[in-house]
Each structure stands twice: as C-alpha cells, then as structure tokens.
Amino acid sequence: MSCDDKKPLVHALADGELDVVHAREIEAHIASCTDCAGSFARIMTLKQKLSAPGLRLRAPTGLAERIMAGLPAPVADEMGFEAPRKARLGSWGRSANAWRLRAQGAFAGGLGAFALAACLAFFVMRADTGNEIARSLVDGHLRSLAGEHLFDVQSTDRHTVKPWFAGKLDITPPVPDLALKGFTLVGGRIDYVDGRAAAVVVYGRRTHVINLFVWPGTDPAPPTMELSGYLLRHWTKDGLTFWAVTDLASSELDEFEAAYQAAT
Amino acid sequence: MTEADQREGERFRKLALPLLDEVYTFARYLTRDAGEAEDATQETYLRALRYFSGFSGESIKPWLFTILRNVLRSRDPRRFEPLPQGEGGEAGNVEPLWGETEADPEVQMARADDARVVRELIGRLPSVYREAIVLKEFNDLSYRQIAEVTGVPIGTVMSRLARAREELQTAWFALEKKGQKE
Numbered sequence: 001m002s003c004d005d006k007k008p009l010v011h012a013l014a015d016g017e018l019d020v021v022h023a024r025e026i027e028a029h030i031a032s033c034t035d036c037a038g039s040f041a042r043i044m045t046l047k048q049k050l051s052a053p054g055l056r057l058r059a060p061t062g063l064a065e066r067i068m069a070g071l072p073a074p075v076a077d078e079m080g081f082e083a084p085r086k087a088r089l090g091s092w093g094r095s096a097n098a099w100r101l102r103a104q105g106a107f108a109g110g111l112g113a114f115a116l117a118a119c120l121a122f123f124v125m126r127a128d129t130g131n132e133i134a135r136s137l138v139d140g141h142l143r144s145l146a147g148e149h150l151f152d153v154q155s156t157d158r159h160t161v162k163p164w165f166a167g168k169l170d171i172t173p174p175v176p177d178l179a180l181k182g183f184t185l186v187g188g189r190i191d192y193v194d195g196r197a198a199a200v201v202v203y204g205r206r207t208h209v210i211n212l213f214v215w216p217g218t219d220p221a222p223p224t225m226e227l228s229g230y231l232l233r234h235w236t237k238d239g240l241t242f243w244a245v246t247d248l249a250s251s252e253l254d255e256f257e258a259a260y261q262a263a264t
Numbered sequence: 265m266t267e268a269d270q271r272e273g274e275r276f277r278k279l280a281l282p283l284l285d286e287v288y289t290f291a292r293y294l295t296r297d298a299g300e301a302e303d304a305t306q307e308t309y310l311r312a313l314r315y316f317s318g319f320s321g322e323s324i325k326p327w328l329f330t331i332l333r334n335v336l337r338s339r340d341p342r343r344f345e346p347l348p349q350g351e352g353g354e355a356g357n358v359e360p361l362w363g364e365t366e367a368d369p370e371v372q373m374a375r376a377d378d379a380r381v382v383r384e385l386i387g388r389l390p391s392v393y394r395e396a397i398v399l400k401e402f403n404d405l406s407y408r409q410i411a412e413v414t415g416v417p418i419g420t421v422m423s424r425l426a427r428a429r430e431e432l433q434t435a436w437f438a439l440e441k442k443g444q445k446e
Binding site: 008011015017042043046049051052053054055056057059064066067068070222223225250 | 277281282284285286287288289292298302305306309310313379380382383386397400401402404406407419422423425426429432433436
C-alpha cells in the first residue's frame with residue numbers, strides 16, 4: 001500500500017497545520033498504517049530534539065542598542081534594554097566583542113540611566129496595550145516576587161500541591177516533579193490574570209522563580225514573548241493554556257518547558 | 265522630527281524589537297557566521313524602519329523575515345538558489361560548516377543530542393531546506409507564512425520541510441551509529 005500522497009499530511013499533522021476534520025482523517029490513517037505511524041513518530045522525535053535548549057539563539061548584547069540608536073526619539077536610554085539582556089548572556093553569546101565594547105563605551109557614564117531605565121520599564125509595562133495578557137502575567141510574576149503572594153500552598157511535594165487546587169478551581173493543573181531536571185517545586189497559588197482565575201504552579205531554579213499560570217481554554221497566542229526583561233512562554237495541552245513567566249535565561253526556560261511537557 | 269515620526273518609531277520599537285532574537289536566529293542559521301548574522305540583522309532593522317510606513321499592520325513577523333531574506337540575498341545573490349533536480353544533501357555535498365567545529369575538538373566527543381551537534385547538522389542542510397525548517401521550528405511560522413516569506417507555493421514549503429527532516433533524521437542516525445561503533 002502506498003501512502004506517498006499522505007506523507008505531506010503526516011508532516012502537516014505534526015505541525016498542527018490541519019483542521020479538525022483532516023486531522024481526524026490522518027490520525028485514523030496513522031492508526032492503521034505502520035509506515036505512516038513510523039514517519040509520524042520520527043517527525044515528532046525530531047521536533048522534540050529541535051525544541052532542545054540552545055537552538056533558538058540570542059542576539060548579541062549591544063545589537064538592540066545599536067538598532068535603537070537608529071530609531072527616532074528614544075523614550076529611554078538604552079540601558080533599559082541593556083540590563084535584562086546582559087543578565088541572560090552566556091548561553092551562546094559568541095558575539096562580536098568589539099561591538100559590545102564599543103556600545104558599552106558609548107553608553108557608559110549615563111548617570112540618568114537608571115531613572116531612564118525605570119521610565120522605560122514603566123513605559124513597557126503600561127503602554128503595551130496589545131499584550132494585555134502578557135502584562136497581566138508579568139504583573140502577577142512581579143507581585144509574587146515582591147513577596148506579596150508567591151504561594152497559597154507551600155510544598156515541594158506534588159501530592160500536596162495538586163490536590164490543593166482540586167477544591168479551588170474547575171481545573172487541576174499537572175504538577176510533575178521536575179527535581180531531577182533541576183526545577184524544584186515550590187508551591188501553588190490562585191492568581192487572577194486578565195480578569196480570570198488561574199492556577200499557578202511555582203517552580204524554582206537556584207534563586208530564580210518560574211510562575212506557571214494555567215487556565216482552561218486554548219486561545220492562540222505567540223509562543224514566546226518578552227516584557228520588561230521577563231520571558232514568557234506559552235503552550236497549550238489537553239485543553240489547558242500554559243504560560244510560564246520567569247527571569248531565567250531563554251535556554252533554561254526552554255529546558256523547563258521541555259521537562260514539563262515531557263512529564264505531562 | 266515630527267510627532268508622527270516619534271509615534272511611528274515607538275510603534276516600530278514595540279512591534280519589531282521583541283523579535284530581535286528570532287531574526288538573529290534565522291540570520292545565524294542561514295549565514296552560519298556570527299558577525300555576518302549580526303550585520304544582516306542590523307541591516308534588516310534599518311530597512312524595516314525605513315519601510316515601516318508601508319507595513320499594513322497585520323503580522324510583522326513574516327514581513328520582517330521577508331526583509332531579512334532580501335538582505336541576506338543581496339549580500340549573497342546565490343544563497344537561496346533552488347537546488348537542481350535530485351541534488352542536495354547527499355554525501356559529498358556538505359557545505360562548509362559554520363565555524364564552531366574546527367576550533368573545538370570537544371565536538372568530536374559530544375553526545376549526539378548536544379545542541380551544538382544539532383546546529384551543525386542543520387547548518388549542513390542546503391539553504392532552501394534549512395530556511396524552511398528554521399522558520400518552522402525556531403521561528404514558529406505557519407506554512408502559509410513560510411510560503412509568503414520564501415516566495416514559493418505552500419506545496420513547495422511542505423516538500424522542502426519534509427526533505428529537511430528526512431536529511432536531518434538520516435544524518436542523526438548516521439551519527440548515532442558512528443557513536444555506537446566507537
């Protein structure tokens with residue numbers, strides 16, 4: 001039996017490009033065709049490999065500054081962007097050092113930089129009306145870091161955290177133990193994002209916090225966003241929407257997402 | 265400078281700058297050279313700003329990648345030449361690597377799932393396959409958007425993507441086999 005005409009659709013299924021009707025059709029075919037089932041499995045394995053940390057790259061430090069320098073009427077000094085970017089250096093930042101030095105030299109000595117950076121942070125937080133959810137998530141993350149409300153239930157035991165949600169919300173988020181992957185379960189809480197209740201599972205790595213917001217629904221959203229120096233990662237699974245917010249480096253957030261996804 | 269210019273600059277900053285890493289990622293995989301990728305990224309943003317008033321506002325990402333691709337092509341007109349029929353990716357058709365390996369003997373020792381090895385393998389793909397898989401897997405573009413950026417029909421995008429995956433799987437398999445022998 002030849003399935004050559006189905007092969008492209010197997011890729012399309014793996015890429016989430018099929019509508020429900022076609023997706024069902026191909027899934028049914030895969031269930032009955034070992035050949036196509038094999039291709040589908042290989043594609044998914046490859047996609048998994050390609051989601052590993054270190055493959056999506058970071059622009060070199062200083063590049064954003066140089067681009068901003070060409071923009072009309074900057075609202076704030078470049079330091080506002082420099083600070084968060086610098087913190088994430090090191091994953092694969094084999095960049096033009098000469099440029100970086102030059103950029104740093106150019107921007108050094110700006111005594112008003114901190115004030116301006118603060119203005120910029122305020123600006124980014126407030127003015128980005130197109131990203132209500134992102135802002136709301138980062139607000140929630142910041143509130144939690146400010147010590148106001150990091151967790152309602154504090155436990156490193158998933159068997160304590162998971163049932164805790166059950167009585168409080170319509171959904172129960174997966175709470176896998178990711179300690180072996182280097183992410184410690186810290187606790188859980190209920191938070192409000194953009195007007196809706198969300199389960200938040202809190203993981204820690206070193207001194208960093210990852211707030212994982214979970215609520216029902218699978219509304220489309222960009223997989224990756226950045227706001228005020230915080231990274232946001234979005235995915236959907238089993239009818240739930242997941243948003244991870246952290247100040248970890250992108251590569252570590254990749255790692256977290258991969259570990260969490262693999263465990264759920 | 266007028267107020268309208270400032271507003272426009274502001275809009276550009278908000279829409280385009282968050283995509284900097286993604287633009288750089290594509291440039292880096294396509295050029296396989298840090299310096300060249302950085303230059304191309306910067307040029308892309310300068311061009312994008314210049315033409316920003318002509319951007320309709322639906323989705324900036326494909327628009328930005330289209331500009332980047334034009335920048336890359338103007339720097340190397342042969343970069344995106346389609347492959348002759350039946351060619352590409354066979355043994356012996358390995359393009360020069362993007363420069364990490366020679367300097368780093370560790371690569372020989374690296375396990376096959378090391379990100380560096382994956383980058384190498386992607387770097388060896390012919391550029392039209394490479395751009396398809398990078399746009400799909402790292403830039404999260406849809407088939408339709410990839411077709412838009414690369415200027416080919418969706419069917420071609422799908423076959424290039426399938427080909428890229430086959431070649432990566434083959435290369436991976438060969439590497440693992442080699443690893444087992446040693």
